[in-house]
Amino acid sequence: MSTELLAALTVFVLAILCGFAVISKVPATLHTPLMSGANSIHGIVLVGSMFIAASATDLLSQVLSFVAVAFATMNVVGGYVVTDRMLQMFRRKPAEPKAAAAAEPKA
Amino acid sequence: MDLLDTIVRLVWLLGAAGFVFGLMRMNSPATARNGNLISAGGMALAIGGTAVLLVSNGSISTTALLIIVAGIAVGGGLGLYMARTVKMTAMPQLVSLFNAVGGGAAALIAIDDYIRLASVQSLLPGSIPLEVSIPTVLDIVIGGITFTGSILASGKLMGIISGKPIKVPGGQLVTLALALITAVAAIYLWAGNVSVPILFVIIAASLIFGITMVLPIGGADMPVVISLLNSFTGTAVAMAGFVLGNDVLIIAGALVGASGAILTKLMADAMNRSVVNIMIGGFGGGEGTVGAVGAEGGSVRSLGMDDAAIQLAYAQNVIIVPGYGLAVAQAQHAVRELAELLEARGVNVSYAIHPVAGRMPGHMNVLLAEANVPYPQLREMDDINPEFDRCDVALVIGANDVTNPAARRAGTPVSGMPILDVDHAKSIIVIKRSMGRGYAGIDNELYVNPKTGMLFADAKQGLADLVAAVKAL
Missing domain, CATH: 3.40.50.1220 (TPP-binding domain)
Incomplete structure (x- = not known):
């Protein structure tokens, strides 16, 4: 086993443990934004997609890497935007009756 | 390692730290939004660093640059549109869809990498080391299952495909056959053989497996399935990191894999069923109705x-x-x-x-x-x-x-x-x-x-x- 692989495996295992430690503390109330936020994090695959696109020379590789880049960007952008949209709805007190309550008159 | 390379690697590390810190801030609704922004900042750093590295290397062709820019424009536009317009009730299908494309991208990286290696190495046996072929196969299998499985889950949630459990003809046998085919093909590649057609056998088997896995699962079991697929995507991305030798992919993938695993366990516990039991199906299948006698009288x-x-x-x-x-x-x-x-x-x-x-x-x-x-x-x-x-x-x-x-x-x-x-x-x-x-x-x-x-x-x-x-x- 090469030193690089060993180092990569170390990073992998420690990151999993770190993930367990951090995520166990997230309350159930936030599980949907958590999943959606984690979802955006795996959009990091865009970095890899950019690398394969950069070295693509034949048509097949170019098509595959284009799809990979598009998929990954969709994952990143969509994931973060929708997570933010969800999280801004979580308020300690009811919001002023302007935006969300506009649809129906205040009781 | 030249200076720029070192700097970009450090920027990636900073990005990874942003992910961890962002997730930590998710532990309270008061700080969660800020946490998500930190995580997004980490992502922007990692991607920006990669772009700088690729461009200043000077080796990138105009075509490649165009592919990247076009891909980002198309994917980013679609993602933004969907994220802005989705109804909150439709959140599970959107998360599922993002899962699908993430897993798909991870699998594509491994596929492309393998095809390229195979052509450069002119198919000499033993020319692709186990260090590459093991994560390649794992990435393709996990990413492929996630891709079709998540699309199907999304379709079920949208109501395009019936949300009821659908029995696959031959059920267990099909699953077993697919697993066997994948295992044999994987061992063939790991034994040192270089073969693109065999790789495609693995791709096909994984894609089909994703479908047969999710098809028999009913609507109320979706929280478990989505969590599980989320965990799969993370793992697939980590495997892509092994294929490319890129630590930030490994870290991010591992974090998501862990998060998905925890949520899967929590959801399964909340239904008092094992994950295996849910994946195999059954429940509300008709005969279960007999047990209702307690309510008599x-x-x-x-x-x-x-x-x-x-x-x-x-x-x-x-x-x-x-x-x-x-x-x-x-x-x-x-x-x-x-x-x-x-x-x-x-x-x-x-x-x-x-x-x-x-x-x-x-x-x-x-x-x-x-x-x-x-x-x-x-x-x-x-x-x-x-x-x-x-x-x-x-x-x-x-x-x-x-x-x-x-x-x-x-x-x-x-x-x-x-x-x-x-x-x-x-x-x-x-x-x-x-x-x-x-x-x-x-x-x-x-x-x-x-x-x-x-x-x-x-x-x-x-x-x-x-x-x-x-x-x-």
Whole structure:
């Protein structure tokens, strides 16, 4: 086993443990934004997609890497935007009756 | 390693730290939004660093640059549009879809990398080392399963494909055959052979497996499936990191893999079923209905709107128990209106949320937050269960199996499932259209409890009538 692989495996295992430690503390109330936020994090695959696109020379590789880049960007952008949209709805007190309550008159 | 390379690697490390720190901030609704922004900042750094590295290398062709820019424009535009327009009830299918494309991208990286290696190495046996071929195969298998599995899950949630469990002809046999094919093909490649066609056999088997895995799973089991697929995507991305020798992919993938695994476990526990049991299917399949005998002998008490309004208005503590039926009826705003009205009269109102209320982990909380319910009122099961003893009225709307006291007894399909202790309340009001059964296919003993009054109505209409009745008091 090469030193690089060993180092990569170390990073992998420690990151999993770190993930367990951090995520166990997230309350159930936030599980949907958590999943959606984690979802955006795996959009990091865009970095890899950019690398394969950069070295693509034949048509097949170019098509595959284009799809990979598009998929990954969709994952990143969509994931973060929708997570933010969800999280801004979580308020300690009811919001002023302007935006969300506009649809129906205040009781 | 030249200077730029070193700097970019450090930037990646900073990005990875941003992910961890962002997730840490997710532990409270007060800091979560900021956490998500930190995570997004980390992502921007990692991607920006990569772009700088690629461009200043000078080796990147104009075509390649165009491909990247076009891909980012198309994907980014689509992602932005979907994220902006999605309804909160449709969140599970969107998350599923993002899962699919993430897993798909990870698999594509491994596929492309392998094809390229195979052509450069001119197919000499042993020319692709195990260090590459093992993560390549794992990435393709996990990523492929996630891709089709998540698309199918998304389709089921959207209602394009029937949400009911669909039996695959030959079921177990098909799964077994696919697993066998994949295993043999993988071993062939790991033994040192270089073959693109064999790689495609693995791709095909994984894609089919994703379909046969999700097809037999029913709607209410979706929280488990989505969590599991989320975990898969993370793992696939980590494998892509091994293929490319890129640490930031490994770290990010591992974090997501861990998060998905935790959520999968939590969801399965909340249904008192093992993940394997859910994946294999069964439940509500027809024969389960026999176990419903416990509810015999009791009679159902129907409650009038005014009686219900009086009970609620003169109570001290009211706990609302919302289920997915509430969201289906689009009654989140109506329930918040009722709660505000009661609070104005001095009643304490809180919401008891079962972990599997909704179609993904924590879904009900988002739906109620959207309807402007303040998050301190959203209470987790373990936290609120002791409070049912002090609760004057429990108002159950669209929740069924998760309130069934039969779960405390052995021998029923819901036995052992953690439930909300609604029956401990002094009085119980259930808004429900009919005496229909829940997902588990059994009668709910709560409905024949002498303390329970049934308000037969559609959730939205029933709540609107209740609001009117409380106002009239």
